[in-house]
Amino acid sequence: MKVYKIPEATVMRLSVYSRYLHQLLEDGIDTISSGEIARGVGVSSAQVRKDLAYFGEFGTRGVGYKVEELYGHLMKILGLDHRWNIILVGAGKLGSALALYRGFADRGFNICTILDVDKDRIGSRLGDIEIESIELIKEKVRKYKISIGVVAVPAPAAQDVTDQLISAGVKAILNFSPRVLQVPNDVVLRNVDLSVHLEVLSFNLALDK
The missing domain is CATH 1.10.10.10 (Winged helix-like DNA-binding domain superfamily/Winged helix DNA-binding domain)
Known part of the structure; x- marks a missing residue:
């Protein structure tokens, strides 16, 4: 990393x-x-x-x-003087919330493609974006000149999805899955585990008891 x-x-x-x-x-x-x-x-x-x-x-x-x-x-x-194209992998509840969050666009982050493996989700839309098959990952990264990949899949699938993103040429990954990922030294990885933040809160509350 x-x-x-x-x-x-x-x-x-x-x-x-x-x-x-x-x-x-x-x-x-x-x-x-x-x-x-x-x-x-x-x-x-x-x-x-x-x-x-x-x-x-x-x-x-x-x-x-x-x-x-x-x-x-x-x-x-911060690199926010221009826009960054993002690929979001995972269109479940968390992925859907991320896709529909307008705050990303306000700060220059453009989610331009959403991929999933669930055939029931593929073809439906999140906002203006159609959910497509993860099999298109390399094509989408190349087409939209993707800079950042967002991983919002269940933990067992997170490393495989990350490997596919890296293979497709993505150099920065935001991981929302509760799994420690392995990436090459030239890839920037940022983990967002909401349970960790809750545990920090519980730690501080426990100190006050």
Whole structure:
């Protein structure tokens, strides 16, 4: 699995910062300090400055940051200054919810093809997209120049689907299945296991008992 020098936690915070700055733009706010950003997203001002320092110098000492300018920098750093085509594999309940979630498109992620193995689902539609057979995976990746694959299949099928995506040329995978996947060093893998987040919550609740 590909590993980068910038801490993943920093990248996640940059995403939060960008969303907060977008809210400020909608509210008509022109400038902001690191302390105000920190209070808005729930971290320290030192953390904000440290995260931004990985990518250069922003803002003016004693004045702060121009919101629109900083937002533009963060969108470029996050690769959100252009659109990414996505292939979604798995059209069950989770896959359907992901396919219909409008927030992806708002951030530049375009789900352009949905594949499944269930013959009862193939041919039906999720929004504007027709569900097609997973046998078309290589054709679809090539046709739409897919950058990111989303795996929303049951755990037993997740590794096989991931292998097919990689074989088709996909270099970044978002895994929603509760299975640890194996990928080559040149592939970026991100796991989203909702039960893990619930377990973190239960851990914190248990500490308070």
